[in-house]
Amino acid sequence: MSGNRVALIGSGCWGSAIAKIVGLNVMNQPDVFEKEVLMYVYEEIIDGAKLTDIINLEHENVKYLPDIKISPNVIAVPDVVQACTNADILIFVLPHQFVKETCEKMASAVKPGALGLSLIKGFVLTEGEGIQLVSNIIKNTLDIETAVLMGANLATEVASEMFCETTIACHNPEYHGILSKLFQTPYFRVKVIENVAGVEACGALKNVVGIGAGIVDGLGFGDNTKAAVIRLGLMEMMKFTKVFLESDDISVFFESCGIADLVATCHGGRNRLLGEAVVKSMKYICHSSYFEPFCLSRLFSAAAFSYNHSSRHMMFQVLYSHHMAKNSCLVFTYFIYE
Numbered sequence: 572m573s574g575n576r577v578a579l580i581g582s583g584c585w586g587s588a589i590a591k592i593v594g595l596n597v598m599n600q601p602d603v604f605e606k607e608v609l610m611y612v613y614e615e616i617i618d619g620a621k622l623t624d625i626i627n628l629e630h631e632n633v634k635y636l637p638d639i640k641i642s643p644n645v646i647a648v649p650d651v652v653q654a655c656t657n658a659d660i661l662i663f664v665l666p667h668q669f670v671k672e673t674c675e676k677m678a679s680a681v682k683p684g685a686l687g688l689s690l691i692k693g694f695v696l697t698e699g700e701g702i703q704l705v706s707n708i709i710k711n712t713l714d715i716e717t718a719v720l721m722g723a724n725l726a727t728e729v730a731s732e733m734f735c736e737t738t739i740a741c742h743n744p745e746y747h748g749i750l751s752k753l754f755q756t757p758y759f760r761v762k763v764i765e766n767v768a769g770v771e772a773c774g775a776l777k778n779v780v781g782i783g784a785g786i787v788d789g790l791g792f793g794d795n796t797k798a799a800v801i802r803l804g805l806m807e808m809m810k811f812t813k814v815f816l817e818s819d820d821i822s823v824f825f826e827s828c829g830i831a832d833l834v835a836t837c838h839g840g841r842n843r844l845l846g847e848a849v850v851k852s853m854k855y856i857c858h859s860s861y862f863e864p865f866c867l868s869r870l871f872s873a874a875a876f877s878y879n880h881s882s883r884h885m886m887f888q889v890l891y892s893h894h895m896a897k898n899s900c901l902v903f904t905y906f907i908y909e
C-alpha cells in the first residue's frame with residue numbers, strides 16, 4: 572500500500588485548510604503515502620508576487636487562508652497537468668464552475684486507476700443536460716472512480732483545528748481505509764460510507780437553505796424562524812434526493828454531511844452571508860458582486876434543479892425578482908409553507 576501519491580486540485584480557503592491536514596497526514600505515514608503533495612494553484616499576482624511563489628516560500632496561502640501554515644511538503648504549482656501527473660489520489664477542491672474545464676485539461680495526464688475525491692459543494696449546470704453531480708463530471712471526464720467528502724466543515728474553523736466531523740462516501744470499500752488515513756486527525760473526525768450521490772447532494776443543497784437562513788437574519792427574524800427554515804429545508808433536501816436521485820436512504824441526513832452541515836452553513840456560512848447581504852443592501856443578487864465567484868454560481872446551480880414548487884425555487888425567484896426585500900420574504904415564507 573506504500574507510495575500513494577496525492578495531489579490537490581484547488582487551493583482556495585477550503586483547499587488550503589485541507590492542504591494543511593493532508594500535508595501532515597502524508598508526512599506522518601510514509602508507509603502509505605509519498606511525502607510530496609503537489610497542489611494546483613490558479614495563479615494570481617499578489618502585491619507583485621506570484622501566489623505560488625508566496626505559498627512555496629511562506630507555506631501560507633496569504634490570499635485565501637491567511638495566518639494558517641501549510642506543511643512544506645505541499646508544493647504549489649500553477650500547471651494543473653504537472654499537479655496531477657503520476658498522482659494516485661486526486662483531491663478536487665475548486666469552485667464547481669471550474670471543474671469541467673480543469674478536468675478537460677487534465678484528461679490526458681491522469682494516471683489510469685487513480686482515485687478522484689471531490690470536496691466541491693454544488694451542482695454543475697450543463698447546457699442541454701440539466702444539472703449534474705460534480706463527482707460524475709470528474710468520473711466521466713477522467714474515467715476514474717470518484718468519491719466525495721462533505722461535512723460541517725467551515726474552512727477557517729477546520730484550519731484552526733476546532734473539532735468537527737466529516738463524511739466521506741466511496742462506492743468501493745477497498746478505498747475506505749486509505750481515505751480515512753489521508754484525512755483523519757484528532758480534530759477532524761472521518762466517517763466513510765458508500766452513498767456517494769446522497770452525500771454529494773447534501774453538500775450542494777444545504778447551500779440554498781443557507782441563503783434562506785441569511786434572508787431570515789437580514790430581515791431581523793429570530794432563531795425560531797431560522798430553525799423553521801432549517802427544518803423545512805431539510806425536508807426539501809430529503810424530497811429532492813428521493814425524487815431526483817431516486818434514493819430512499821435517509822441515513823445520510825443524519826451524518827455530518829446532512830443536518831450538521833446544514834446547521835453550520837445556516838449559522839456561519841458564506842451562503843448565509845449572501846442572503847443577509849441581499850436583504851440588507853436591498854440589492855438584487857445580479858447587481859451584487861460581493862460574492863463572486865463562489866456563491867453566485869452556486870446559486871445558479873441550486874436554482875436550476877427545482878423547477879417544480881420547492882422552497883428553493885421560490886428562494887431563487889425571490890433573489891431575482893423585482894420585489895423589495897420585505898415583500899420577497901413574504902413570497903419566500905408563503906411558498907415554503909405551501
Ligand SMILES: NC(=O)C1=CN([C@@H]2O[C@H](COP(=O)(O)OP(=O)(O)OC[C@H]3O[C@@H](n4cnc5c(N)ncnc54)[C@H](O)[C@@H]3O)[C@@H](O)[C@H]2O)C=CC1
Binds near residue numbers: 614669691724
Ligand atoms: N470555504 C469553506 O468553508 C468550504 C468550502 N467548500 C467547497 O469547496 C469548494 C471551493 O471553495 P473555497 O475553497 O471556499 O473557494 P474560495 O472561494 O476560497 O476560492 C476560490 C478559488 O477559485 C480559484 N479560481 C478562480 N478562478 C479560477 C479558474 N478560472 N480556474 C480555477 N480556479 C479558479 C481561486 O484561485 C481560488 O483558489 C466549493 O465548492 C465550496 O463549496 C466545502 C467546505 C467548506
Ligand SMILES: O=C(CO)COP(=O)(O)O
Binds near residue numbers: 722725726835839842
Ligand atoms: O460548506 C461549508 C461548511 O461546511 C461552507 O459553507 P459556505 O459556502 O456557505 O461558506
